[in-house]
Amino acid sequence: MINIYMNRKFNKLIKIFLILIIPFLYSCDKGIEPYPVETGPDITSFEGKVTFVGAWPEGINRTYIVVFSEPSRFDVNTLQYIIGPIPYGVSEFNYNSIENNLGLIPKLAAGEYPYVIVAQSKTPELSLLRQDWTVAGIYFNQGNTALPGILKIEQGKVVSGINITCDFNNPPVQPPSRWKMNYE
């Protein structure tokens, strides 16, 4: 008699246990997945013209169009994309961000980028240090030079008219020589 009672009790407990655990069984997806292999050309890009005014400074070893993710913050933490090189001494340079990609960063994702500049460097080797670069021109929206223009890139589209003027006689405001992080 006791055994029958205990067996019933045991069966009941098993059911309680299963009822409590079943929600777990259906609560999960698979978590992270491998990223898909990209197929087909992605035309997400931007293009425009860089115009140089005045005489080029001497000793320039490289000139690039550089895209940053934060306004007026020129450092490796905010670096998003590099176009170039722009040949020394030219007065105009027409570009497309895919065709003229430097290759250091493979692609530029869709999004908004508040600081697009032309930067020049005199160092023999490519350097990521801020002090090795000079900003020669800044992208402004439709002539509004109060604030750097925001580059808006949409997936699968080509944004045109991202034109930058580099006036060597009237250079733009330079970002801090070393970005002052809060910890510094």
Added chain:
Amino acid sequence: MNNIMKYIFFAAIILLSYNFLSAQNKNITGFIFDKDNQPLNGANVIISGTNFGAASDINGYFEIKNIPFGIYDLEISVIGFKKEKIRNIKFYELFEPLRITLRPESVETDQIIVSAGKYEQRISDITVSSVVIGPEIFSKKNIVQLDEALRYVPGVSVALEQVSIRGSSGYSKGAGTRVFVAVDGIPIYTGDTGEIVWEMVPITDVERIEIIKGPASSLYGSTAIGGVINIITKKAASEPVTYIKTFAGVYDDPSYDEWKWNKSKRTFFGVEAVHSSRLNNLGYTFSIKRFDNDSYRENDFKKRLSGYLKLDYDIDVNKSITFIGNYLDMNRGNFIYWKDSRNALIPKDSDRDQTVKSDRQFASLIYKQKFSDTFSGEFKSSYYRSNFEGIGIELTTATSNLFRNELITTSKINDKFVIVSGVEVSYADVKSNLFSSPYFLSASAYVHSEYKFSDKINSTLGLRYDFIKLDTLAGANALTPRAGLNYKYSDELIFRTSFATGFRAPTPAEVFTSADAGSGIMVVENPNLDYETSLSFEIGAIYQPVNFIKFDAAFFNTDYNNFIEPLLTSEGNIQFVNLPKARIQGVDFTTDLILIPGLLNFSVGYNYLWARDINNNKAMKYRPRNTVYSSLEFTPYSFEFRTDLRYWSKVEEIDFNLTKPPINLIADGENRAEVIVVDLSIGYNFVIGASPFKIYLNGKNIFNYNYVEFIGNLSPIRNFSLSLETYF
């Protein structure tokens, strides 16, 4: 795999042949009473780990028949009363009936804890949040390393092997800790990186693990700024006991075909043997462990051999001396980051074939003397040598020696007033091509008092002074006061509140590391690194409306100054820097329920964490905002069923810049998700001959959920293990 099966078979044969040697049988008898000396009818008395048992009659009498002579543990349970376990009953010819008294059932609240004040206190009296976990979990979940168990403690999180309490640490690749991890109060962080080598924790000799949540620098110093984990070891057995455990396991296939990199199943196995006994006044315990893990990832294997010896000698009733020695030899693959998310179980090409060999030795001596009923002293001395060498890795060798001495005195002025004070000196030297060869010196003194205003109100007050000198850095001084209050509003409701300051000195690794991190990124030293300080506050309560339900809730806030974090600098280097201000706030909530006494238990813990880098107004890295842990345990007859759930919300902030061009140190490193891990365990207790056996089948991550605790590191995929253990 064949070798593993052969091994298990061989071990089983040895164990079985030993246990069939028993001869004479007789009945174990006794009486069971409640605390008022009334006989208890219907109490179950079972020999631990067996099916042998009986129920008490109306006179409280029970009789377990036909039992071979030997030494047994008895478990006595009846609804409404606390389950009792009586160990080492010597059952021989002249056995007298037992007399057993049971106490009313309740969720444990009055457990003893020593880590809150460096002397024995009841949990219901302390002023800080704490958790105590027993060693049973190691068997039930086939845990071979302590950090695995800590993953299931509310308020504690472990990313890879780095432990954090209430979000005190993110992830810093083994450099530094904000949790004071100790064995019998003696810290086990290394002298160079300041990390915890979890393999050095002697989990086969654990009596209990005490966890203090929140800053405890005023008692434990620099590394306790986030909390304390103190492993209390067992006293040696009074009769010779040998414990043997062996296990073997296998990893399942990964979820995606892209991740399959190996044709055969990856396996792991281990064996450990412990013997403990006593010769007059000398108790001894020694163990040896071997653990081989092929790992589910390429070049992530781990092979380790460790030995442990503990001697405790009672000089007389007032004096004792304890020695603990530990040795670890380990060889492991150097899997640092995945190649990319499509090759998540394969290391980066640059890390292939790299291995790390290491050996570690730890020795400690504890001398205790009771001078009078009110005054006692304790002297603790330890030495920890750590050595590792990277094979195929440039600049990765380090040898450190850490010496530490501490003198503690405890004065019980009267029944209401206790003062604990101490002085500590430690010194570490490092020889390395990774952190140069710095030395580290610290000296400190502290005093901590507890005063009971009444039966309802208990207060604590503490102050510690530390002087720290790290090689060429200027010496640092820190004063860390602390105060707390415990108020028993009623028998059911206990409030606690505390205020604490903390400080943490940078480790040699954080200051002096200079190495190539790959992808053109250098880890550079920062000789200007300052020590960090904290100011914290918590208020909490324990509410136990009935005996079988307990709630514990706490709100906490910690403000940090000069918080040390690794950061990608504007020059493109990784460097440990001081964040001027950081704040971590949160709520802890845990509940334990005895749904059916002796049969069904449930516990759940929730932790909400708001960790902010105040100056940059960003979440702090690698800290999940929501975490949930729960377990359900069902123990009918000789079976044990257990399931555990672990949930982390998706980590908001990571080192994004390391995961994309132009750095791209960890390709696809931003690929992360919330963590939902479910484990299952099924156990069965039985007896062969006169020896109890336990067998467990464990399924970990049974839904094969894919997640990372740290970027570019896929956590263990589904795996199963079978473990067998016995003692005789």
